[in-house]
Amino acid sequence: xxxxxxxxxxxxxxxxxxxxxxxxxxxxxAAYPITPQTTVVEKIAEFIANGELxxxxxxxxxxxxxxxxxxxxxxxxxxxxxxxxAQGLELMHEMLHIASGLRLPIVMAIAARxxxxxxxxxxxxSDVMNTRDSSWITIIASTAQEVYDSIIQAYKVAENPDILxxxxxxxxxxxxxxxxxxxxxARDRSIILDYVPKKRPSWNVLDVEKPxxxxxxxxxxxxxxxKYQQVVAMExxxxxxxxxxxxxEKRFGRSYGFIETYNLENSKIGxxxxxxxxxxxxxxxxxxxxxxxxxxxxxxxVFRPFPYEELLKVVKNLEALIVIDRAISFGATLEGPVAMxxxxxxxxxxxxxxxxxxxxxxxxxxxxxxxxxxxxxNTTALLEKGVKVTEKSIYWGVRL
Amino acid sequence: MSSSTxxxxxxxxxxxxxxxxxxxxxxxxxxGDWRVFKxxxxxxxxxxxYLCWVFCPEPAIKILDKPYxxxxxxxxxVTFEVDYDFCKGCGICVEECPxxxxxxxxxxx
Ligand code: SF4
Ligand code: SF4
Numbered sequence: 001x002x003x004x005x006x007x008x009x010x011x012x013x014x015x016x017x018x019x020x021x022x023x024x025x026x027x028x029x030a031a032y033p034i035t036p037q038t039t040v041v042e043k044i045a046e047f048i049a050n051g052e053l054x055x056x057x058x059x060x061x062x063x064x065x066x067x068x069x070x071x072x073x074x075x076x077x078x079x080x081x082x083x084x085x086a087q088g089l090e091l092m093h094e095m096l097h098i099a100s101g102l103r104l105p106i107v108m109a110i111a112a113r114x115x116x117x118x119x120x121x122x123x124x125x126s127d128v129m130n131t132r133d134s135s136w137i138t139i140i141a142s143t144a145q146e147v148y149d150s151i152i153q154a155y156k157v158a159e160n161p162d163i164l165x166x167x168x169x170x171x172x173x174x175x176x177x178x179x180x181x182x183x184x185x186a187r188d189r190s191i192i193l194d195y196v197p198k199k200r201p202s203w204n205v206l207d208v209e210k211p212x213x214x215x216x217x218x219x220x221x222x223x224x225x226x227k228y229q230q231v232v233a234m235e236x237x238x239x240x241x242x243x244x245x246x247x248x249e250k251r252f253g254r255s256y257g258f259i260e261t262y263n264l265e266n267s268k269i270g271x272x273x274x275x276x277x278x279x280x281x282x283x284x285x286x287x288x289x290x291x292x293x294x295x296x297x298x299x300x301x302v303f304r305p306f307p308y309e310e311l312l313k314v315v316k317n318l319e320a321l322i323v324i325d326r327a328i329s330f331g332a333t334l335e336g337p338v339a340m341x342x343x344x345x346x347x348x349x350x351x352x353x354x355x356x357x358x359x360x361x362x363x364x365x366x367x368x369x370x371x372x373x374x375x376x377x378n379t380t381a382l383l384e385k386g387v388k389v390t391e392k393s394i395y396w397g398v399r400l
Numbered sequence: 401m402s403s404s405t406x407x408x409x410x411x412x413x414x415x416x417x418x419x420x421x422x423x424x425x426x427x428x429x430x431x432g433d434w435r436v437f438k439x440x441x442x443x444x445x446x447x448x449x450y451l452c453w454v455f456c457p458e459p460a461i462k463i464l465d466k467p468y469x470x471x472x473x474x475x476x477x478v479t480f481e482v483d484y485d486f487c488k489g490c491g492i493c494v495e496e497c498p499x500x501x502x503x504x505x506x507x508x509x
Contacts, residue, residue: 101417101418102417102418102419103416103417104417164416164417203416204415204416204417204419204421211423212419212420212421212423213419213420214417214418214419214420215418216418216419216420218418221408222408222414222418225409225410225411225414226411226414226416226417226418228411229411229414229416229417232411233416
């Protein structure tokens with residue numbers, strides 16, 4: 001990383017998202033304020049007011065309108081951005097499918113938050129996991145630097161003519177959105193724009209010179225084929241994501257993949273989680289090391305497309321995998337959304353591994369290093385009893 | 401599966417996102433087959449005022465260079481006709497016609 005190209009400043013993940021939006025030179029931003037996302041858009045408004053970003057800020061009356069306005073602007077070929085949390089993402093839900101169905105390269109930041117009722121403004125991943133089947137590429141960051149970098153990468157992937165799917169970049173509400181970390185941001189955004197150049201779209205956009213119709217009706221003879229096109233784009237996306245990560249690393253020196261691991265060698269038990277909680281898990285792993293226990297940490301960075309090939313490589317030598325989910329899929333076979341994916345992956349690939357599903361940090365219930373160590377001890381005891389797959393997810397920390 | 405014998409395009413052959421990239425191709429797809437009532441212009445009564453043509457949302461009112469002479473001897477240079485390939489039977493023209501020259505007749509199939 002060439003030092004003079006970057007400045008290192010303290011930023012919250014929300015501000016890091018706003019800086020990325022400025023540096024990719026977004027044309028249109030439409031958003032509605034909701035805790036804990038609000039400061040993303042506040043910061044962008046400041047950039048626009050200061051003349052640091054030449055963009056149209058559309059003030060709307062709801063998140064449904066925010067994403068609708070983004071859809072319109074993206075259909076006209078603009079580079080667009082929005083951000084939201086929790087109920088806001090739920091209110092957008094209908095439009096999520098329209099954005100992906102119309103194949104619009106919209107990028108959205110999500111300060112992940114618990115869903116009402118009862119009302120909770122605090123962080124968990126209930127909102128993000130609810131969007132699972134909306135055909136958005138989903139990246140979950142775990143540091144403010146990664147939020148900045150992921151949003152830049154998101155445009156690279158979304159605007160690839162072979163993909164043209166929207167991308168969401170999520171991170172923990174409050175524990176990331178409102179805490180400050182040192183972040184390298186570009187001194188001059190031209191280096192970022194060399195990576196994500198703004199070109200006249202080569203895909204179909206609204207253009208008076210070349211009129212098209214978007215948002216048509218597809219009867220039973222046609223609808224299926226359009227959905228299959230999305231399947232194909234999603235299948236192609238791992239390759240394009242990988243290229244985007246590699247080019248990013250080559251240009252800027254910061255390395256990202258679909259997953260991240262810690263202390264994998266010599267470990268028989270691994271803990272898989274996502275978002276900021278990964279930091280707590282790696283801290284706990286350092287403590288456990290001192291206690292003579294070798295446990296691996298695995299972070300899921302890309303949730304859609306689900307990177308089972310990469311995961312397989314790292315979990316295949318483990319005897320047991322603990323999955324700590326941060327959302328509940330009520331009534332599912334295993335109620336952890338990511339645990340379900342892992343179970344499918346293990347079956348699909350004939351992987352003989354113990355899989356223990358835990359739910360934690362719901363509504364931002366604190367998960368400490370001690371909790372992580374206790375989870376490992378709990379799993380060790382269960383393995384001794386011969387429990388291969390937890391019958392239900394284990395609701396860690398709930399008062400019984 | 402489509403029962404049609406005509407082979408429909410595969411997912412590879414159609415624009416992504418359902419975009420229609422050929423402007424003006426709606427003429428290729430008649431949409432008039434879901435009408436319940438059909439408007440029929442009475443050429444004797446019609447005063448060629450253009451109001452039906454203005455109000456028709458499709459538009460499905462054709463103005464033809466076809467002279468017409470009424471029974472009472474009045475001569476018109478044009479004739480107003482309904483394009484039944486596209487008329488959806490909404491009845492707006494029937495409502496708007498100032499001389500009640502448009503009959504609304506139930507379609508019998
Ligand atoms: S019935 Fe409706 S669609 Fe048909 S000609 Fe009259 S106004 Fe047009
Ligand atoms: S509105 Fe009635 S009178 Fe006028 S052109 Fe149409 S049919 Fe004729």
